[in-house]
Amino acid sequence: MVDKNNQTSYDVLVIGGGIAGEESALNLAYSGFKVLIVEKDLSVGGKMIHLSKVFPTLDCSACITTPKVSETARHPNITIYTYSEVKNITKLSEQNFSVTLVKKPTYVIESACTGCQECEEKCPIIVNDQYQWDLVARKAVYIPFSIASPRVAAIDIENCILCGLCEKVCPADAIDFTQEIEEIPINVKSVIIATGFNLFDPTVIDRYGFGKYKNVVTSMQMERQLVPTRPYNSVLRPKDGKMPDNIAYVLCTGSRDETVGNPICSQVCCMYSVKQAQLIMGALPMADVTIYYLHIRAFGKGFEEFYQQSLSMGVEAIKGKVGKITEKENGNLIVRYEDIREGKVKEAEHDLVVLSVGILSNPDVKAMFNGNSIELDDYNFVKQVDELINPAKTSIDGVFVAGTASGPMDIPDSILSAGAASSETASYIRKHQVESSK
Ligand SMILES: Cc1cc2nc3c(=O)[nH]c(=O)nc-3n(C[C@H](O)[C@H](O)[C@H](O)COP(=O)(O)OP(=O)(O)OC[C@H]3O[C@@H](n4cnc5c(N)ncnc54)[C@H](O)[C@@H]3O)c2cc1C
Ligand code: SF4
Ligand code: SF4
Numbered sequence: 001m002v003d004k005n006n007q008t009s010y011d012v013l014v015i016g017g018g019i020a021g022e023e024s025a026l027n028l029a030y031s032g033f034k035v036l037i038v039e040k041d042l043s044v045g046g047k048m049i050h051l052s053k054v055f056p057t058l059d060c061s062a063c064i065t066t067p068k069v070s071e072t073a074r075h076p077n078i079t080i081y082t083y084s085e086v087k088n089i090t091k092l093s094e095q096n097f098s099v100t101l102v103k104k105p106t107y108v109i110e111s112a113c114t115g116c117q118e119c120e121e122k123c124p125i126i127v128n129d130q131y132q133w134d135l136v137a138r139k140a141v142y143i144p145f146s147i148a149s150p151r152v153a154a155i156d157i158e159n160c161i162l163c164g165l166c167e168k169v170c171p172a173d174a175i176d177f178t179q180e181i182e183e184i185p186i187n188v189k190s191v192i193i194a195t196g197f198n199l200f201d202p203t204v205i206d207r208y209g210f211g212k213y214k215n216v217v218t219s220m221q222m223e224r225q226l227v228p229t230r231p232y233n234s235v236l237r238p239k240d241g242k243m244p245d246n247i248a249y250v251l252c253t254g255s256r257d258e259t260v261g262n263p264i265c266s267q268v269c270c271m272y273s274v275k276q277a278q279l280i281m282g283a284l285p286m287a288d289v290t291i292y293y294l295h296i297r298a299f300g301k302g303f304e305e306f307y308q309q310s311l312s313m314g315v316e317a318i319k320g321k322v323g324k325i326t327e328k329e330n331g332n333l334i335v336r337y338e339d340i341r342e343g344k345v346k347e348a349e350h351d352l353v354v355l356s357v358g359i360l361s362n363p364d365v366k367a368m369f370n371g372n373s374i375e376l377d378d379y380n381f382v383k384q385v386d387e388l389i390n391p392a393k394t395s396i397d398g399v400f401v402a403g404t405a406s407g408p409m410d411i412p413d414s415i416l417s418a419g420a421a422s423s424e425t426a427s428y429i430r431k432h433q434v435e436s437s438k
Contacts, residue, residue, distance in 0.1 A: 010036040010079070012425055013099055013188040015086055015368070018046020019065065020403020020414040020421075021194030022072045027422035029077035033429070036186065037072070037080045038101055040364075043148035044080060045069050046196055050131065050145075052226035054411060055275040056306035062147055062227065069149045082150065087183065090370040091396060095189040095432045105179035106154035108141075112174035113152035115143055119166035119175065120153065127159045129231075133221045135238060136231040141166045141175075146229055189432075190398045190425045193374075193382055194418070195365055197404040200254025200262065200358040208253065208355060213327040214239035216353045219249075219272060226279045235283050237352050239331040244352035245286055248335055249273045250322045251293040255358030264379055266358035267408040270297045273356045274307050277315045290316045290350070292337055300410065320346075325353055359408040374399065381407045392421035400425050 012028050014021045017039035025035045037044065048054075049069065051061035072078055087100040125140035132138075132145075140160040143153050153174070155166070167175040202210035202218060210216045215237045225235045237244050251273055255266040270293065277289040296317065298304040311317060320337040323345075327333055332351045339346050361380035366373070375383040375395035382401040386393045392400040402421035403414035 008185065009187040010034045011188065011429060012036070012190045012192060013038065013086075013089075013097070013186070014192045014194055014402075015365075016040075016046070016194035016196055016403075016405065017044030017072070017080065017082070018194060018196045018403060018414075019048045019068070019411055020196070020405070020418045021046070021192070022068050023415050023418035024192045024194060024402045024422045024425070025072055025078050026068070026075065027419060028426060029075045031422075031426055033077065033426065035078045036188070037078060038084050038086055039080065039082045040085050040195075042083050042106070042144045042154050043150070044072065044082060045147075045149065047220075048411060049147065050220070050223060050227070052223050052279060053275065055271040056300070056302040058275070058278070060228075062229075066147050066149075069147075073149050081184075083154070084184075085364075086368045088370040089191060089368050089399075091398065095398060095429065097188045097191060097398065099186050099188055099191075101184040101186060103182040103184060105157075105181060106152075107157060107160075107175060107177055107179050108153045108155060109174045109176050110150060110152050112172045114172050114174075115151045115153070116171065117143060117153070118169045118171065122165045122169045124163065124165065125159050125161060127156065132224050132231045133218065135221055135224055189429050190400070192392075192400045192402050192421050192425055193365055193394070193405045194402040194421070195362045195405045197359045197408065198362050200260070200266075200360055202253055202355045202357055204260050205253065207324045208250065208322070208353075209325045209327060209333075210355060213325065213331075213333060213353075215244075215327070215331050215333055215351065216325060216355065219269070219276065219354055219356045222276050222280075222354045223272075226276060226283065235280060237331065242331075242351070243284060243287075244350075245284065246288045246350045247280060247290070247352045247354065248333075248348070248350040249277065249289070249291040249354050249356055250325075250335075251291060251356045253355040253357050254360070256294065262358060262360060262379070265297060265408070267297070268410050269356040269358060271300070271303055271306065271410070273354070274298075274310045274315070276354070278310050278313060281313050281315070288314075288316070290318060290348070292318050292320045292322050292335070294319070294321060294340075300412075359404060362405065365405065369396065369399075377407070379407070381405065390420075390424055391417065392424045398428055400428075 011033035129138035
């Protein structure tokens, strides 16, 4: 099996097409290396493409990401497989990795689909839209989101009833129910792991009522309510569509918490909550926003000023540990918390609660490496074996790590980490070329 460029070998395999994977791929592609990006999702872009604005500058996230996504997609030295995964990687010798990829069927011919969405209109099946974090619905045949790359339809076969309506209306004859899983063998000289992070699942903390009380949402659901392509065109309470006017943030949900098995700081939740608080005050000028925090970790450049700015805008910050959230009949929520400064247990009423969920490792990586298994750290992130001197180096020579695959970090740090991964990869390949030519 060969790809669109008739290639089965590449200099570098980048696993994951988020901001760290794209940045690594572009750096290497501009240095003349042939790069293959394998992305598990239907679109590249990672989490960043779904964010509203970014702290501390409040630049529009999609406006920064989409040019990078198109630059990556158009670069002649970069090939992208979306909806694909790495089945196994075997190191045969230095600069010689044998890799098996799995390309999953979307039941839509990518090169034929024009993205017209006629199939979506006719499809009778409605399910939760995972790209809007279940806030709204989508069809069984769907374009993942408006700025997806590639912007083509896919059929969610698990929910499809095979009624054939999409096939009948598609003007491009792009629907193809005969597609099957393809296994693609390739060879690469080096690998960059950029598989990113998973979000903490707040249903684990039953006391917070996520999943039970509709007006308890996650920070990612709030991100979606704050983007220009937001599902409701305003910030609304999911339970009754009312505009909230008293919103609470519960920081460290699933971070720095031994009881849920994650004792480390997620590094971004304080600042993304402060960011969202400021954006809410812009979207709903009359709303009160309260942040319940253990410590505000405003460690980066401009972060402390950003936090102070939110306080001066009227955000209330309470040093308090939230113990329990309960729902009133009208959908409002009672937040029971320990006021750490006063040493008292208190209660406060809010009409929307946002859980600032933490960053967990992505467990996919462990299963990819045949025999030569990759070392993970105590929290199951990819271990940086020489963290101070070669931060992208892993336990397998020739395999590097970029972005949040090695631990929680924000976007600028993910970009820096991708810079390290791509330059260490280039040195690895060049070094072996020089040695073998001696
Ligand atoms: C609610 C929220 C708000 C945030 N706001 C900000 C902000 O304002 N500013 C800021 O700097 N940071 C912010 N962040 C942090 C930011 O999202 C991360 O720093 C950034 O997304 C990390 O990029 P990444 O490429 O390492 O990982 P990801 O964005 O997770 O990308 C990883 C990619 O790898 C793919 N992948 C995963 N597993 C596999 C596999 N097995 N095979 C192939 N592909 C795979 C994924 O589908 C994904 O496309 C926020 C985070 C959250 C949760
Ligand atoms: S065949 Fe499936 S995807 Fe197509 S319209 Fe019917 S239910 Fe929707
Ligand atoms: S599959 Fe057909 S109908 Fe659906 S978006 Fe693509 S071209 Fe349009």
